[in-house]
Amino acid sequence: MSAAVGREAAPIENNFDVERIRKDFPILNEKIHGRPLVYLDNAATSQKPQMVIDALTRYYAEQNSNIHRGVHYLSQLATREYEDARVKIQHFINAADSHEIIFTSGTTAGINLVALSYGRKFVHAGDEIIISTMEHHSNIVPWQMLCEQTGATLRIIPINDAGELLIDEFAAMLSSKVKLVAVAHISNALGTINPVKRIIELAHSHDIPVLIDGAQAAPHLKVDVRDLDCDFYAFSGHKLCGPTGIGTLYGKSHWLEAMPPVFGGGDMIASVSFEKTTYNSLPYKLEAGTPNIEGGIGLGVAIDYLNSIGLDKIAAYEQELLDYATETIGAIPGVTLIGTAREKASVLSFTIDGIHPHDIGTILDQEGIAVRAGHHCAQPVMKRFGVPATARASFAFYNTKEEIDALAEGIQKTIEVFS
Amino acid sequence: MADLSELYQQVILDHNKKPRNFRVLETANRRQEGYNPLCGDQLTLYLEMEGEAIKDVAFQGQGCAISKASASMMTAAVKGKSKAEAETMFEEFHRMVKGELDPESEENHLGRLKILSGVREFPARVKCASLSWHTLHAALEGKDESVSTEQPDDGT
Numbered sequence: 107m108s109a110a111v112g113r114e115a116a117p118i119e120n121n122f123d124v125e126r127i128r129k130d131f132p133i134l135n136e137k138i139h140g141r142p143l144v145y146l147d148n149a150a151t152s153q154k155p156q157m158v159i160d161a162l163t164r165y166y167a168e169q170n171s172n173i174h175r176g177v178h179y180l181s182q183l184a185t186r187e188y189e190d191a192r193v194k195i196q197h198f199i200n201a202a203d204s205h206e207i208i209f210t211s212g213t214t215a216g217i218n219l220v221a222l223s224y225g226r227k228f229v230h231a232g233d234e235i236i237i238s239t240m241e242h243h244s245n246i247v248p249w250q251m252l253c254e255q256t257g258a259t260l261r262i263i264p265i266n267d268a269g270e271l272l273i274d275e276f277a278a279m280l281s282s283k284v285k286l287v288a289v290a291h292i293s294n295a296l297g298t299i300n301p302v303k304r305i306i307e308l309a310h311s312h313d314i315p316v317l318i319d320g321a322q323a324a325p326h327l328k329v330d331v332r333d334l335d336c337d338f339y340a341f342s343g344h345k346l347c348g349p350t351g352i353g354t355l356y357g358k359s360h361w362l363e364a365m366p367p368v369f370g371g372g373d374m375i376a377s378v379s380f381e382k383t384t385y386n387s388l389p390y391k392l393e394a395g396t397p398n399i400e401g402g403i404g405l406g407v408a409i410d411y412l413n414s415i416g417l418d419k420i421a422a423y424e425q426e427l428l429d430y431a432t433e434t435i436g437a438i439p440g441v442t443l444i445g446t447a448r449e450k451a452s453v454l455s456f457t458i459d460g461i462h463p464h465d466i467g468t469i470l471d472q473e474g475i476a477v478r479a480g481h482h483c484a485q486p487v488m489k490r491f492g493v494p495a496t497a498r499a500s501f502a503f504y505n506t507k508e509e510i511d512a513l514a515e516g517i518q519k520t521i522e523v524f525s
Numbered sequence: 526m527a528d529l530s531e532l533y534q535q536v537i538l539d540h541n542k543k544p545r546n547f548r549v550l551e552t553a554n555r556r557q558e559g560y561n562p563l564c565g566d567q568l569t570l571y572l573e574m575e576g577e578a579i580k581d582v583a584f585q586g587q588g589c590a591i592s593k594a595s596a597s598m599m600t601a602a603v604k605g606k607s608k609a610e611a612e613t614m615f616e617e618f619h620r621m622v623k624g625e626l627d628p629e630s631e632e633n634h635l636g637r638l639k640i641l642s643g644v645r646e647f648p649a650r651v652k653c654a655s656l657s658w659h660t661l662h663a664a665l666e667g668k669d670e671s672v673s674t675e676q677p678d679d680g681t
Contacts, residue, residue: 460542462589464566465533468650472529481565494565494587523533524590 122423127415128504130155141474144509149294149322149453149500150478151344154408158347161407165400172396174373188399191406192389195354198409199339200330205388206362208355209397213321214244216340216355217288219392220317221248223365224286224338231257233285238263238271238300239490240293243483245319249288263289265490269296269445273304280312287316291323295484295498296445297428297453299327306335315361321345325502326424326451328417331356343401348408352401355392362388369394420503424452427501431510435499438517444496452501455482458517461524463497469520470497475513531643532650533590540594545601550583559586559660559672561652566592570660577608584657591650595641596657602638608665610634615658621645622654 128134131153136143145153165187171180173188189204196204210216225248229235235249239262253260261284263276271289287309292299306316315337323329324341331339338361343352357365367374367385371394376384385391412420431454436443444455458466467479478498481488488494499513550571559568568586572579582600586593599618603611617633620626624645628635644654656672663672 462593464589464650464653465591468532468647469529480563485565488565494567523529524538 122419122503124423124504124506128506130157130411131504132156132159134504138474138476139472144473144475144512146499146501146505146509146513147476147478148325148502148505149345149482149498151350152325152347152502153504154349155347155411157411158349158404158408161404162349162400165403169403170400173399174390184399184403187403187406188397191402191409194406194409198329198413199324199354199356200332201356202332203359206356206359208357208362208389208392209402210340210353210355211351211398212342212344212353213319213340216338216353217245217317217319218248219355219368220286220288220338220340220357220365221252222368223392224315224361225249225252225256227364227366229256229258229285232283233258234261234279234281234283235259236261236263236276236279236284236287236289238289239265240269240271240296240298240484240487241288241290242294242319242321243485244321245288245290246486258285262486265298265487268447269293269298269487269491270447270449271298271300271305273301273308276305277308280308280314282312284309284312284314287314288319289316290319290321291329292320292326292451292453293445293484293487294322294453295455295482295487295496296447297450297455297500298445298447299323299449299451301449302336303334310335322451322453325412327421337361343405343408346405346408347411348405349398349401352398352405354405359388362392365392367391367394371395373397415503423503424501427505427507427510428452428454430507431499431501431513434510434514435517438514438521440521441517444491444493453498454500455496455498457493457496458521461520463495465524466497466517466520469523470513470516473512473516473519475516477513528643528646532647534640534643536637536640537590537594540597541590544584544593544597546583546604547585547597548583549585550581552581553583555664555667557660557664557672559656559663561588561592561656562673563652566653566656568592568596568657568660570596570657570664572661572664574608579603579606579608579611582661588656589650589653591641591644591653592656595654598638598641599657599661602636603661611661611665614638615662618658619655622651 133153171184173185192207193204195207264272291302309316317338318336320339320341325346337358339356344350374386374394376386440459442457463479480495552573553571555572557570566588571583573581582604584596621642622644628639660672
């Protein structure tokens, strides 16, 4: 936090030194096909600052040991660093207690953990689970699997043509049959920022718990799980400048206490005999086996890094980038923007008349520009907009307006190739 | 460095815009679905077999320029050929787009299909070019299940 102090007074545009920030990311110096990398695939994964890369190296060079086991120095050191990271995550999302932070391999694992544990205990035949049209496959398939196993029904919140949830229709779906609502905070395919606080209020008025898929939100806006009052919040480290293979499931204590473990093994037990095993306390009950220790430590360092800049400043700068990109790219004849919600994060999904997104992706790649082309693991929302796929540029705080200009030029070139 | 103009040659762009044999084949006695999960390319291939001969062939579906042009050129190339001839072309085409067969220096039966050899410089696009051929192969084998390029999607 301290790095941000002293810069608070200046207006955002003056104190957001993107050129200095870019120096923290070694990969931004890479050349792709002989051109400077323009990395606009941040919704898939973010790049990593040097301090995160250094933390991983330092861990293996100087600290590597298993945690929660040894009395020896290195084990204690690794345990401390790993558990410190848990506390950093707790503060990052303003959870009430660090034992509400369950380390997972990522958002997908977090959602599946809730489906397998909460779902098996609390969801039965005839019950309902509500998700939305714009969910990523990882917030669709686990619930479909649960419904198949239990005989529950999956219900879908519809969206309008801008890509916004129809909240009145959602409210009308709520009843005592609904056992969980699971929605994205920000849509990965459209960029829509959903009114999750309102959704949670409405669900809670029927005593229904809510899981928020925060994969796209955690890197781009300040998340406060207590202000939201969500019951579960899942996100990934790798979209947050951290390593891959690490993420977090936040759960309110009383839910996590009530949930049975999904995996059994080391670390999740208090005592084992062949007659009876007693489970460990939270969070360890839900974390069987040796975890991704360097991932947890690396994620903690990534959070330190983001805090040193400030999530509010990141959000404001990215909004500027999005506004500029929406104007610049949206003005190109033949380009259609998919997802035009009033509240949007820095995702620009688009199609070009007569050109398949995969061809757009290949031509932009030759210009050194990395975008995502495809259905973004969100086929139902593609279907809703009547397209098989889109091209998607997604921005991070280390991107620049010059890079958006390069994207615009690349799109013009794509149109020329196909003219 | 891979050359874009090699990949998007005029002939390929033309087949993309005006795909040949792009229709439902009413006389078909074999029908095969092909799917590329990576980019959502989907194609339905129709074959009218007369004994061992491909009497007629057509396709429908949606996909990128490479997959559409490749399917279009394939239908033009295999129409009137025997099953064995088409299988030889499938095998040679597959090796060509993977860079294992140089159509300029090695003997082959690819003819106009050589124009798709530029795909070998774009590994991410090899599956686009070969989807229609895998689908044809499955149709000739008389397989029932749909064909996938088996490329898993990579998340968000």
